[in-house]
Amino acid sequence: MRSQTRLVTAAVVFTFLVLSFLRLKGHQIPDYLPQEAHDYFHPGERPLQTPGQPPAQQPAPKPDSTSNVAPTVIAATPTQSLPFAEASSSDPPKTELDHLLQKFLGLPILSYPESVAANSKLCPTDGINYDRNAIEGNVDNWPNIDSTQIAQWRHSIVAHMRLKQKEEQEKAPSGDVKGGRGIVMAAGDFQATIRARTNIRFLESYNSTLPVEIFHFADELSKTDQKLLEDLSRLEQNNKTGMKVTLRLVEGVQKGQGWKQFQIKGAAIQQSSFNEILYLDTDSYLLRNPDYIFESKQWNDTGLLLWPDYTKSHPTNPLWRLLGQPCRNEFEGESGQIFISRTLHQDLMWLVEYFALYHEEYYGFMGGDRDSFRAAALLLGKKWAGPGRINAAAGIGNVEDASGGGHTMLQADPEGKWMFVHANLVKHAHFGKPLWSRIQRVAQDKFAPGTTYGNIDPPNDKVGDGVKLHVSSTPRMSTTMTAFEGYEESVFVIEDWNMYEELRDFEQKWFGFGGVH
Template identity: 30%
Template sequence: MSSLRMPAWLVRLSDVPYRRLPAGDNGNTSGRRKQRGVLAVGTAMICCLALLLLRHPSGPSAIADYAYPPSRTTTVTTPPAGGEGLETLQARAVALFDALEARPILEYAESLKQESEPGRCAETWRQSNRDMLRNEGANVWPKMTPDVLEEARRDIINRVKERFGWQAGGRPKGVRELEEMLGEKGRRGIVATAGNQDTGRRLLTTIRILRKHHKCTLPIEVWGFPDELANLGAVRSEIDTLAGEVSWRTVEIEKRQGKWKQFHIKGEVLARSSFSELLYLDSDSIPLTDPAFLFDSATFKQNGAVFWADFNRDPPANPIWRMIGNLHCTPARAWQVETGQVLIDKRARGGLNLVALEIARAMQDDEEFWFRLSGGDKDTFRYALYFLSLPYSMAPHYPSSLGSTPPPGFEGHRFCGHTMLHYGLEPGLEWARLRAQPEWADAAFLKPEEEQHAPPLFVHANVLKHSGYNNRRGDTFLQLKKPVDDRLFHPGTAQSAREAPLSAIRQIGYSHRGICVDIWDSRAHNGAGEQDQGYREGAYEEGNVEVVDWRTAFGGIFAGFEDMYYDEGGVAGAW
């Protein structure tokens, strides 16, 4: 979640000088390619081979529905991840890099015109991060010349090639080394990070709930900087006493001094995890059931990469569209992702998912540039897959805001959210699974519309730590606010039709009890419109949104979550 009206990064990234090309480099990509001589012919042949190997199973329609699986029941065969598959990884990845570098980068005005055409992203700026639009969008993006963007793109490619030993004169990783980078084949687990005591306590609550209540037996890796892990003390000791395998691992990257959050740690731990199939969880992202079933879902097996949507979309002016070159901005492709949870198989597509993680890792290492395009680490993972022209799967529902009701009349808002509620992937299978568990037998009493909706899966209390001094047991998790139709896409309809229900949804963080998060329908008659404050009370509740009692929603099967949260050490306002 990225569009709170607050000092979002606490450091004005727009004040940091952006990269410029070295003196004497005119940025002529085609000229540099000519200097490769006879290697150009070989590169072209490899490129053609890679395109054949990587052709998306859904055929030509994959571009139109990019980032959405064409079917949630289709089994997709991916290239092998071991043996001969790994021996071809370098050729396929380098061919994709060469194809990326060969794409021209447009000037700002020309690109903005193209990406704002009908059927593309003419309106997505209305759902974009407002702080980013006011800062980077107004002051930085228009000044990013093709030379600047080309250098940044080339730098990422060179970093990743160096990581694998694929640069000129480098020593390519052997199969054994690649196997280690890809993680143990078939080994699944949860990856998390722990920093200060507050983060550690939140992670302890999450692991307690996973182990004691959900009976989750997945192994867990907890990563952190050496000094932070050493200072966790009793928190670390208690995590070690819980049932199940837990390993502690230290990152090798340097801590960024003076930063309010170490955003770059996430790419490091996903790339270096010993698991080949992993579910990353933020310390405050709490599963509502054992999440192990996700690894066997058709949605995950399709691309080996699943993300959950954020509230916002990228605007057409974002320079990422200029850098990708072959994938235009569309309403579907522009959805930002919220990486409080990430599901990925590093071995999928013959190891190319690992290459994508290394791209994201390199982007996060150069945050002074890349975080101007992405609000922190989150969308670097999505951009990395775009760099390789690889599709990914999105969970099918827009997130809900979970919280309670503030005193009447606060800036016109009746709802104060502090937690993102994310949903599962495949409604029928997941409800059947829940009904099979005795403690959730009430799932049989779903309303018809709830039966068609994937069940709640992750409670990501990412703002509760900023808005908790008035939140206590009994008044924390009371209501959820959501679009009436919260599907990200409608199968079998045109893209414009399936996007219509959500195109008017707006989101804002406003100052009350710390920070509150609200969503509303900007097109509702007499509603709040495009503005984010100052409307009459009730204006934000009109139109295609609803406020639902969390204690009775979905058959009431999650009504006990708040007590469980506090019983297991959950806190509000800890940071």
């Protein structure tokens, strides 16, 4: 009898070990990553780290005679400002988010040399317009982000997400129910408030009935500012379309000292009263009523629409080590306009807000807030849709250089028709009239039929190759589009602004609605 008991016990222990091993192996690659990512996670078949334990020592990068990168990895100093907590993998996941976060903690942390070697095969740099200022400015910094720092960031993210989920689950029912559709803007300074007024007048002209919430800092209200904001509030009373405009103080965020107030955007979206949200930078002007986007297939399929920037992902970016995912050969995100469903993506909004609160840690490799939404979507395994073509650069035609003088991002809708005039550089310099006369765009700028930004299947991964967009600060901040060496000049085209029906009369309306620069 004792012999039989020993055999049964041994069988149970063996079965437990096998199941534990299979469970561990199952955490190596999350379900939301493509099969091709397997090789990325197994350079040399390094063993998986156990979540909650100190990361295994990573091999030091080899000296490179062509760079100034130090031959050893220096451990990063722990950041005391981050909400750090040990996120144990022993707790069984209770929700889908718990399960995803547990998998996230179990992803291997590649060393800098391993990550660059693997990602360079996926995200080429020859003939690619990447963020050269960020890459060259961090050539000595990013290699020195060691695995301990990456592990701390991951644990801090998971601790924050679990805390937000717990707060949501324990929150007592109240009358403050998020619902309906609406537009959110963040007016971080006086000039932004003026732009918000112009933007609302455009919406009025399209007979939009979507309510608008404008968030601002508490310390922004000088007497002049107060009058302007009161004028915006009165639009509700005078608006024949019934569009409601509400001014709201952003809570829990203080105005910083920088030239951009990144932190207000994530907080404004999170604190808005709407369930289905169109976030607009105050300098991103709609070319028509946006209601139809909320009825589109792309919206119904994803509940998340993002727009691309001019720059593509780079293999040295620490983002890929943080995410534990292979580099995506696609354009980074641009957050001047975002459609997002709170019902489907509340977790993404928590994460974006977290990145904003601790922007000094994360924004250095997210281009500010612009790529934080794409980063959050990737971390959480979210799919998104977007425009049917990449953006164009618009502005004036320089006499000395017809390809220069860009100051505006033109962004399209999912069908490829221009929808947003994101005049992001107009506020930084004075340009003569007409403000908008030329468009510089990639010649083959459309994604494959039936696809949009967010799909990196061939040939979408090649869209934009060969075209360089240089941002100059002298004599004023503007963009110039050229072809990379080895590519024909025909990879980009210059067109007249008025050749597109949706763009005609925009400038006249913009000045008529109070646009200033």
